[in-house]
Amino acid sequence: MLDNNQLLRFTTAGSVDDGKSTLIGRLLYDSKSIFEDQIAAIEKTSKKKGHDGVDMALFTDGLRDEREQGITIDVAYRYFTTPKRKFIIADTPGHIQYTRNMVTGASTANVATILIDARHGVIEQTKRHTFIASLLQIPHIIVCINKMDLVDYSEEVFNRIVGEFEQIASKMLVTDVRFIPMSALLGDNVVNKSENMPWYQGAPMLRTLETMHISSDINKIDARFPVQTVLRPQSDEHRDYRGYAGRIASGIFRPGDDITVMPSGFTSKIKSIDESEREIEEAFAPMSVSITLEDDIDISRGDMIVRSNNKPEASQDIEVMLCWLNDSPAKPRAKYSIRHTSNEQKAMIKEIVYKVDINTFDRNTVDKSLNMNEISKVKIRTTKPLMIDSYRENRTTGSVILIDDTTNETVAAGMIV
């Protein structure tokens, strides 16, 4: 691996029949990320279950219940590396009752891969997966039009499906979409360029993943530094050190920058930025650093250091697209804990504005319930201001979770509108 190799995170969503496991299996196998003893174990189990050939889902489905039922339930993470990049796959189920797992997997992804069976074209599930990718603002989408071998590698079929997809995508906020005709089973356009589809001029999937530009996926404009904890060493050598530790959410900071601490509004200048023992000249997202300031001001966890000429909005009333994750439904006007970066406050769902039908994108303003796997636009009131950006501009400072204090469970994920 070269020193400047990047990390790319992508999601796959789908059920057994889509060829999702086959696709993942091929990427892992062809990049030599599946080991011989793992293959031997899968072969043994496949045989025991009476399957023809090797069932790749046995490799991706990690829990006993999943293997027994033959379904993916929870998000599983897979890893593979090529000479160009390291990849993390968030492998998620595709069925509507696991929307919350898809949302979870999508939250950190650079790329969403959406699988379409060439025989069936765009179906309800395709719309759902695209909607989630758009809602979670995954910067890039690769539409894998799979099983091309079963439609005679027809360019006409491919073009028709591209047209269908573009029609649904035009209703959503998606920016970078690429279409790849493939056969995951036979290996066409996954790792190697297909000889069966000379009409396709683009790159195969792996090459696309290896070369797509992802450095701009993180906001480098709005400098935001949520404080995680304060470092105050007790040793004689560093007695005067007071460092604010955290991970830069977005933007770039440099020593000498004029900063404002929110919500207090105190201003100062950055004295130094430290990466452990090393003092550095600039720091950008997503680096974990420790920042010292010229002035001694009261700063603690939950505060945010920002550049004085570019501040987020401080607000107690926020509108969010909320995905409900818990099997007990949302309780309007009940109190929850809300977590936004390192800041935690109490919050109340004041109003459910509308619910989205994630298959048709229709808005329902009548049904005011919010159940597991459903997505609604809601108004939330917090006890103290949050320092927010819109999710569209900033995935880190634009996202929140709700925690039910009676169970301590994470019950909802929200994207600030």
Next chain:
Amino acid sequence: MSKYYLNYLDELESEAIFILREVWAQFQNPVILFSGGKDSILVAHLAKKAFYPAKIPFPLMHVDTGHNFPETIDFRDKTIEDLGVQLIVGSVQESIDDGRVAEEKGKNATRNSLQITTLLDAIEANKVDCAIGGGRRDEEKARAKERFFSHRDDFGQWDPKNQRPELWNIFNGKHFQGEHFRAFPISNWTEMDVWNYIKRENIAIPSLYFAHEREVVRRDGTWIPNSEYLILEDHEEIVTKKIRFRTLGDITITGGDESDADTLEKIALEVSGMRQTERGNRSDDKRSESAMEDRKRQGYF
């Protein structure tokens, strides 16, 4: 003009440091589970970076099976001294002596599953609310489902079907009295990433990872080291081979590979060409397809 993106190792490092600081901010009484293996050494190294110039603000905890490689214990003690942190030891031998657990019998006996009781006892006795481990998702299929912040009920059990969703970089460590969390800062690292990073940072690791001449016996397709706990079968014979260990568990169950890799560069090169998973030589994982999931449900690392 500088580049404004991180390479994959820097991004993994930044993520792990973020998790470690998050644990410190959200829990009262965390510990790092330290076995003396490369993954826990890596976690300790990352924790040192996360809190520098302060010392690591919590102790290291070692669950001592009594069946250690002697080098591991020496290495542990030196690490503690260098970091200037406290060491908590949970002793499996004491759990046996107290009648909390019973020793397995026979040639394949291991103290591996006995560690669960000792670990949970040590967590309870020291009021630990978060135990930080070096578990990685690429190690094993049940671990692929693990969260960064993983909830354990008041019996120390993991319920893989009822895990809290983890979105973005927001981690929920809220828990009730008696419950605790396990945190896994290097979840997204692969074995190769660990070696590349150890090499880059020149992190000290026990000599066991480097190829040396050792006394070993061939058993179940791997080389088991000679030790006072080894019970030889009639047909088995002690031989001397140049061996290195890919993982370090108990001396009774950890198999080595024949190797000439005696530097970090050679190890990284060797690992990149490996066609077997690293846990393939651990007899504790060979017992059944869901061996790891079953142990984890009960409270294993």
